[in-house]
Amino acid sequence: LINLNDAPVSPAFSESRISSWGRINRRSQIVASPRFCDELPSLIVGTSTIESRLAVGLRRSYGDSCLNGPGLIIDMTGMDRFIEFDVASGRLRAESGVTLRQILAVTVPHGWFLPTTPGTQFVTLGGAVANDVHGKNHHRAGTFGCHVLAVGLLRSDNVSNIATISPHAEPELYAATIGGLGLTGIIVWVEIQLSRVSSAYLDVETLFYMNLNEFWAIASESAEKFEHTVAWFDCCESGEKLGRGIFSRANWRQDRQFTKVDRRVRLSIPVDVPNFILNSTSVSTFNALYFLRNKTMAGVKRQHYSSFLFPLDAVSNWNRLYGNLGFYQYQCVVPFDASRIAVTALLEEVVRSRQASFLTVIKTFGERSSPGLLSFPRPGVTLALDFPNRGRKTLTVMSRLDAIVREAGGALYPAKDGRMPKDMFQHSFPKWAEFKKFKDPAMSSDLWRRVE
């Protein structure tokens, strides 16, 4: 019944089965869970028994960028304290394990919002920096890293000192750390510049389009007038209806309503859904229903930021819908000049494969460039797809997509990736060799060993 007899290996460590959000790799791994800064130096110094370390947050990355098979995982979620918040200027400094949800709960009542957010608020501040995340407002705000004023970084070559790095202090190390996949050291704290908002609500306009041409027209018209834009594709329709979908665009309201609480009921998927439930019939039915439902509800409505920006947060563990085999995400970006041809080709390939499911999302990135050496967003169009893991069949589809992305001169998003070939990584992140100079030799990850 109660087993309290296991002798502690060492107080800060435990062994647990961990996985990333895609749940394809699940294995037992040594995990250290520090809660205070003073515990970190002993975790990062080299010992002969530990091959490498990786500091991770909530492990919302889909593939293997947040796993470190043979090494140690340093779970930073216990270091989740605010350090300083200047309500007048909107500068916020917090430990890296603070989640975006915790931040918004504190800052929104004061009229401050994160400069940009990914599709979930269940990521840590450190993870947002390490993956240089982007959001629906990339065309205006750029990436998360564009707003990072300073980072406290602990490196194995100087464990007695948490170095403050910024665009002014050690700018190269700073640039390597933004989007640096946690490989330049332990991100201990982060200081960011928040953005002013006049409400916790947005006016969200939903439009539908029947094909790709209509999509491009709406996309180009929306970028200028709207802070947030994003679109969803029905990835089961081909021919004339290829690329039909729903476009959402939104601007912050000015009504000074700062209700911070997310009043939605949080559902939870208690167990893995059996693998056969997600098949081409159920997926195409879902896609068609989703399209029709949003089509009939097209128009403008007032929405709280949590339901507009973080729709999937309403269902915790939604990754269990993909069954116990897990799933892959595939997110690419292709430059503007090649985007129309490439997006058509990608969608045709996806529809033909009958493998994708329901989270097919497209978004235009803007021109604002990130300081990060390994940053993924670049001017162009980004397309994200999800594939339930069906083994070799799924991998084959993704390598066909790779060919289209390469041809277009595009890149894949490391935070979503669990399989991109080494040459593709090195080709699409040309600064990787420069990045390597700043990598902390004590840190590594499954992804890094694969692509280096």
Place this chain on the structure above:
Amino acid sequence: MSVSGRRIVILGATSAIAEKAARIWAREGAQIVLVARDDSRVNALAADLRILGALEAHPVALDCAVVDPTIELPRMVDKLGGLDTLLLAYGKLGDQRQLLSDQAAVLELIRTNFESASAWCLATATILTRQRFGVLIVIGSVAGDRGRKSNYVYGACKAGLACVVEGIAHQLARTGAQAVIVKPGLVDTPMTAAFKKGFLWAKPDTVAKAITKVAINRTPIVYSPWYWRFIMIIIRHLPNFVFNRLDI
């Protein structure tokens, strides 16, 4: 008159459960004195709680197991201008197997977990008796409900402490003040990081919520999560011929 929040002293503020409770109180605008051994840790806590909404957060770095509560507690209460709640959350788990061969370590564990904690409880009781309001909340353990070979030294400290708190609750019964011992079951904290976790393990947040609600319920013994009350009824009443076969 200045606006004031609930006035709270937390002993062992850096413990995972205490920190979660402190955050709940901070969001309600409490005034908090945070006591723990490590200066930088308790300062980090105080900064966080202020940003979360605490009206005041005073870091105090001292070792509760060493100092004299009859001197230190009134100082803390002075900082707040009164005392509504005192949460005693410090304690050491100790390794039972190591304790069997190290008498000094046993005495040290008893001194920290029972002697010094009792002294803080009594010092608090004096204040509560006088002012006739306020709550003493002490974190105990289900380990104190029946001596088990796996951790009976720790369990004995918590059992003794539970008796002290029950006595204080009795003493305060006809005043507006109260005393409560909260007995967590298995909680996933740094104290238990090395244990294998099964379905019975609770998060510190769950226990923290129970702690912040005790003042409403007015019972001197609270189990958290609640089902531990029933688990421990069973364990206490197991006949020896069954109990002796269990490896717990």
